[in-house]
Amino acid sequence: MTPEENEKKSGGHRKRKEMPDLWMQCTSCNKLVYKPKFEEMQNVCPECNYHFEISSTERIDSLLDECTFEEHFTELYPLDPLDFVAVRSYEDRLKGAQEFTKLSDACVVGTGKMDGLPVVFGVSDSRFLRGSMGSVVGEKIRRGIDLARELSQPFIFVSGSGGGARMDEGVLSLMQMAKTSVALAELDRCGGLFISVLTNPTMGGCMASFAALGDVIFAEPGALIGFAGPTVIKETIKSEIPDGFQSSEFQLEHGFVDRIINRGELRSSLVQVMRLLGCDQAA
Amino acid sequence: MAKASSSHRLDFEAPIIELEKKIEELRTFAESTEVDLSGQIEKLVTKCDEKKRAIFNSLTPWQKIQLARHPQRPLTSDIVTAIVADFIELHGDKSFRDDPAILCGLGRIDEQRVLLVGHRKGKDTAEKVSCHFGSPHPEGYKKAMLKMKLADKFGVPIVTFINTPGAYPGIGAEERGQAFVIARNLMDMATLKVPIVCVVIGEGGSGGALGIGIGNRILMLEHSYYSVISPEGCAAILWKSAEYKEQAANILKLTAEDLSSFGIIDEIIPEPLGGAHRDPPLVFERLKEAILRNIRELSGLSGDELVKDRYDKFCKMGEFEKRLKETVDS
The missing domain is CATH 4.10.860 (DNA Excision Repair, Uvrb; Chain A)
Incomplete structure (x- = not known):
């Protein structure tokens, strides 16, 4: 897959039409927006507040204190345990995604500081096979959770996965839902804090496991959050889906997320909650 | 679906x-x-x-799927009738409504007290429709969890029968937090201090199956399947047409043998020649023997050991490569 194809597929920045010089058109509201302002707002449209996807590196820069993030578990690389070959082979798709993102797989986990507070932090990267969870993603999250437990530090994970459990690793991906959830049960038993941040989109197997299990759940505005994809639901119920269905706002209204938070305020809100829960008083 | x-x-x-x-x-x-x-x-x-x-x-994987979905294949309700004495069904999630797509109840298998939880597909058309063909809503998973906590409180081992094409994908299901409720079940099942034996008896459809599937032991009937996605769903994504379901079934590695080779399941329960529907009494006998044996084997473990056993079991699952640091850096 060429980077262009990959970008198109992952939905990375597809909604942002580039224009020469300092202006660009937001593909959500179609208005012309001032590019430096858009960038200052971390890929958020200043006109309509649409939150465009950002990479794992951008997310780390946005949330963690400068130069404090140290990535862990970098030795883990995906395999192709099913010899999964369809229209294109999994091996091929993996290689393409690795070359394009320079990542080994679809998430990054490590340690760092947030306004001086030590945390174990993870983020999925939706440019890598739609942020889907296979064995490596599940294992990195599991190890991150266990590390947070051992260090008595909060675990913060920013999810973004349209793919859910990765089909190419079959039932092994499904079992990562179980793996991350049993690890969170253990963290919970030990009194550890997990804050889950949902970004556009968080669906399927990721949403039906770790992403839903935060002691506190934040969501960025306008994210698609749910279990079954809108297409599957439409086919099942044989009728149209209401506007705003499965959005962050929908989930807030139905009582499944604690708060919707703009990208620019995410870091301060995370810090506020951690301090109010006494994370700054830990040994 | x-x-x-x-x-x-x-x-x-x-x-x-x-x-x-x-x-x-x-x-x-x-x-x-x-x-x-x-x-x-x-x-x-x-x-x-x-x-x-x-x-x-x-048999090809697709043929096994057809057997797993065979209309005459023994269902949760048949198995309960055949092997559970003194059965008393317990309804409702005490919050929203009773979802018939999950059957729960207390009973005995021989002398062994158990809580049974299983997907219910329905016997006749009306029941099938009310059960959404075995696809539970969030309240079904909540009901299951509530009854499992009851069993936990009174030290009663839990047996689950997995047989679902998947959790129901609909408006109401999403409004009531299908993903959040399934996730909660995965986490809460991990904390239960009683033995949990899960048996895939037909279709192990993705998260909807896993939602009652966090056991100390996972068994599968020989011709059942367990998959991250249905072959039809996989074909629709990869080939843009459900017509390719046979190919999808081949590549998904979803048979009992496949799952055994990945180290995910503990035991394959052989079916009578021709499939479970050809000789249900023999299937009931084998299920009963396997369930009782597995509960017996687990009964020596303390509550904390059972929790630890489940943690260790699921944390081991997955296949990846560990590269040496030098290779990573270069």
Whole structure:
């Protein structure tokens, strides 16, 4: 897959039409927006507040204190345990995604500081096979959770996965839902804090496991959050889906997320909650 | 969502059913005319057995899926009726409504007290519709968890029967937090201090199956399947057409043997030749034996050890490469 194809597929920045010089058109509201302002707002449209996807590196820069993030578990690389070959082979798709993102797989986990507070932090990267969870993603999250437990530090994970459990690793991906959830049960038993941040989109197997299990759940505005994809639901119920269905706002209204938070305020809100829960008083 | 086959006779079963019909005809003829045809009948019976063995020893993944969905395959309710004495069904999530797509209740298998939780597909059309063909809503998963916590409180081992094409994908299900409720079940099942034995008896459809699947032991009937996505769903994504479901079934590695080779399941329970629907009593007997044996084996563990056992079990799952640091850096 060429980077262009990959970008198109992952939905990375597809909604942002580039224009020469300092202006660009937001593909959500179609208005012309001032590019430096858009960038200052971390890929958020200043006109309509649409939150465009950002990479794992951008997310780390946005949330963690400068130069404090140290990535862990970098030795883990995906395999192709099913010899999964369809229209294109999994091996091929993996290689393409690795070359394009320079990542080994679809998430990054490590340690760092947030306004001086030590945390174990993870983020999925939706440019890598739609942020889907296979064995490596599940294992990195599991190890991150266990590390947070051992260090008595909060675990913060920013999810973004349209793919859910990765089909190419079959039932092994499904079992990562179980793996991350049993690890969170253990963290919970030990009194550890997990804050889950949902970004556009968080669906399927990721949403039906770790992403839903935060002691506190934040969501960025306008994210698609749910279990079954809108297409599957439409086919099942044989009728149209209401506007705003499965959005962050929908989930807030139905009582499944604690708060919707703009990208620019995410870091301060995370810090506020951690301090109010006494994370700054830990040994 | 996958639909069960409307015909009671699968294509690859046809030669067997033909032979069986012939045998039956000969028997009837022999009885009515008092002509001795025992030699011929015996020959045909042998031929039929050979045919069965030939077909059933080399089933394709798709054929196994057809068996897993066979309309006459024993369902959760059949198994409960056959092997559980003193059964008392317990309804409701005490919050929203009773979802019939999950059956819960207390009972005994021989002397062993158990809580049974299983997907219910429904026997007749009305029941099938009310159960959404075995696809639970969030309140079904909540009901299951509530009853499992009851069992936990009173030290009663839990047995779950997994048989669902998947959790229901609909407006109400999403409004009531399908993903959040399933996730909560995965986490809460991990904390229970009683033995949990899960048996996939037909379809192990993705998160909807896993939602009652966090056990100390996971068993599968020989021709059941367990998958991250249905073959139809996989085909629709990869080939843009559900017509490619057979190919999808092949690549998804979803048979009991596959799962055993990945170290995900603990035991395959053999089915009678021809599939579970050909001899349900034998299936019930084997299920009962396997369930009791597994509960017995787990009964020596303390509550904390059972929790630790589940943690260790699921944390081991997955396949990846560990590269040396030097290789990573270069």
